Amino acid sequence: MLETLLSNMRLDLSVDFFEALKKYLPMSFTINALTVAPLVALCAALLGVTLVLKRYSMIGDGLSHVTFGTMTVATTLSLSPMYVSLPVTTLVAVWLLRGGKQKLKGDSAIAILSVSFLSLGYVVMNIFPPKGGNVSGDVCSILFGSTSIITLSHSDVILCIILAAIVLLFYLLFYKKIFAVTFDEDFARATGTRASAYNLLLAVITAVVIVLAVRLVGALLITALIVFPAQCGMRLFKSFRAVILSAAAISVCCAVAGILIAIVYSTPVGCTIVATELTAFLICVLIDFLKGGRKK
Amino acid sequence: MELLKFEDVSVGYESKPVAEHLSFTISEGDYLCIVGENGAGKSTLMKTLLSLKAPLSGKIRFENGLMRNEIGYLPQQTDIQRDFPATVWEVVSSGCLNRSGLRPFYTREQKETAAHWMQVLEIEALKKRSYRALSGGQQQRVLLARALCATRKMIVLDEPVAGLDPIVTADMYNLIKKINGDGITVVMVSHDLSAALSYASHILQIQHGSCFFGTIEQYRASEIGKFFLEKAGEGDA
Ligand SMILES: Nc1ncnc2c1ncn2[C@@H]1O[C@H](COP(=O)(O)OP(=O)(O)O)[C@@H](O)[C@H]1O
Ligand SMILES: [Mg+2]
Numbered sequence: 001m002l003e004t005l006l007s008n009m010r011l012d013l014s015v016d017f018f019e020a021l022k023k024y025l026p027m028s029f030t031i032n033a034l035t036v037a038p039l040v041a042l043c044a045a046l047l048g049v050t051l052v053l054k055r056y057s058m059i060g061d062g063l064s065h066v067t068f069g070t071m072t073v074a075t076t077l078s079l080s081p082m083y084v085s086l087p088v089t090t091l092v093a094v095w096l097l098r099g100g101k102q103k104l105k106g107d108s109a110i111a112i113l114s115v116s117f118l119s120l121g122y123v124v125m126n127i128f129p130p131k132g133g134n135v136s137g138d139v140c141s142i143l144f145g146s147t148s149i150i151t152l153s154h155s156d157v158i159l160c161i162i163l164a165a166i167v168l169l170f171y172l173l174f175y176k177k178i179f180a181v182t183f184d185e186d187f188a189r190a191t192g193t194r195a196s197a198y199n200l201l202l203a204v205i206t207a208v209v210i211v212l213a214v215r216l217v218g219a220l221l222i223t224a225l226i227v228f229p230a231q232c233g234m235r236l237f238k239s240f241r242a243v244i245l246s247a248a249a250i251s252v253c254c255a256v257a258g259i260l261i262a263i264v265y266s267t268p269v270g271c272t273i274v275a276t277e278l279t280a281f282l283i284c285v286l287i288d289f290l291k292g293g294r295k296k
Numbered sequence: 297m298e299l300l301k302f303e304d305v306s307v308g309y310e311s312k313p314v315a316e317h318l319s320f321t322i323s324e325g326d327y328l329c330i331v332g333e334n335g336a337g338k339s340t341l342m343k344t345l346l347s348l349k350a351p352l353s354g355k356i357r358f359e360n361g362l363m364r365n366e367i368g369y370l371p372q373q374t375d376i377q378r379d380f381p382a383t384v385w386e387v388v389s390s391g392c393l394n395r396s397g398l399r400p401f402y403t404r405e406q407k408e409t410a411a412h413w414m415q416v417l418e419i420e421a422l423k424k425r426s427y428r429a430l431s432g433g434q435q436q437r438v439l440l441a442r443a444l445c446a447t448r449k450m451i452v453l454d455e456p457v458a459g460l461d462p463i464v465t466a467d468m469y470n471l472i473k474k475i476n477g478d479g480i481t482v483v484m485v486s487h488d489l490s491a492a493l494s495y496a497s498h499i500l501q502i503q504h505g506s507c508f509f510g511t512i513e514q515y516r517a518s519e520i521g522k523f524f525l526e527k528a529g530e531g532d533a
Pocket of ligand 1: 334336339
């Protein structure tokens, strides 16, 4: 039983990790992946802290399914997925993150959008199957992140660097405001900070990062990029600044480790990154536990 | 000098009014105490004053160049989550933000303001502590320090002493009086009528049916005032 299992195993553990790295590292696809993955992970972690604290952990999931749905529609209509997904996802993000009173509250709204767009995407793909492709394979690659991260084009990489730079700049410039608006939106608003403008900006950036991240880890696993680093940081530190910085650092390390492991052992990229993030999270939980639990 | 003018204002939720036809004026240096039973709409009125909500009808005028970023605010209870990672310093200094425009860092003057109020409220020692690990009374003082950092002309306090022990309560009242003496206009919600009478200059009583606005002396002389003073056991005062 175990032997058949092992002989069927595709994972080749006999590969010498560092020997293999020496072989793959200079290749351009490795360099591209090692540029894009940490940048996307960094942006997701920064946004993640705010989103988790605003009780919007699942927004990544919802928005990524919106991206999935719109991507299939765009492919069917032979439009560029970027130009369709980005605006639609942004609109949805703005709608979800707008504060104030709303009939459809946070998590229900996200759940409804999430399943609707997921179904829409799958139905469209079945009715108009991609030429020469197999539906389940394509769906699988969008949901779990295909190998597309290692087939990134030069322009993808450039686009990613630019968007990441914008997100970083936004965080650097508005860090204090983001804190104030996340910590106590009413106070910020009452004392004259333009909270709705920051919420809008945050929504747009969230959408952009998620559309990017769908390429990286796939639509199903984006939540990991958003939630794990924030939760790690919150286990380790008690100040907002330390949580942000540690989340960013942890996220980047996990992304790099995940990519390297995935390339050397040919494991699925997205799932491998998620596995490294989960490992980091478990380590943080352990550290927190050893420190004597969360001292509130 | 008039700062805020309420003209026949009604406040409430989803077109269901909780307090109606309020007309009153807040002038520079006033110490206005707003009293009324639980659920009378005091907090709702404060949120309307701070433009967090729109009034259902009527008009609120900001007079003589009063700006929103010159008003500090101490909310009644906030929805701040229990697990929010923030140090006391981060919370207090965030009160200074409303005047820093697009500048990403605090100026030295802003840091000094924050340090000053932390000293006054005796929370310097907690500076690096985690906000969520503090006791209720300590959290209240941190939020008051934050409100004071945001204050230039006016401070709005919604039940600032709720949950504080008697000694700290007295300290708090004295501190608020002192701030008022320094020229800051105070608008305070309270249901402690006797404290209101000994500290405030004006009273707004929100009551279903009949509201009262006037100075302390006018309140003592009025029908409604006499009725409530008697109820509070201060009839002869
Ligand atoms: N978000 C809300 N939506 C609808 N009604 C509310 C809301 N908040 C408070 N109320 C109602 O408004 C009334 C006044 O509440 P509030 O202003 O908090 O009273 P107070 O501060 O005087 O105790 C109460 O009857 C309350 O039930
Ligand atoms: Mg109240």
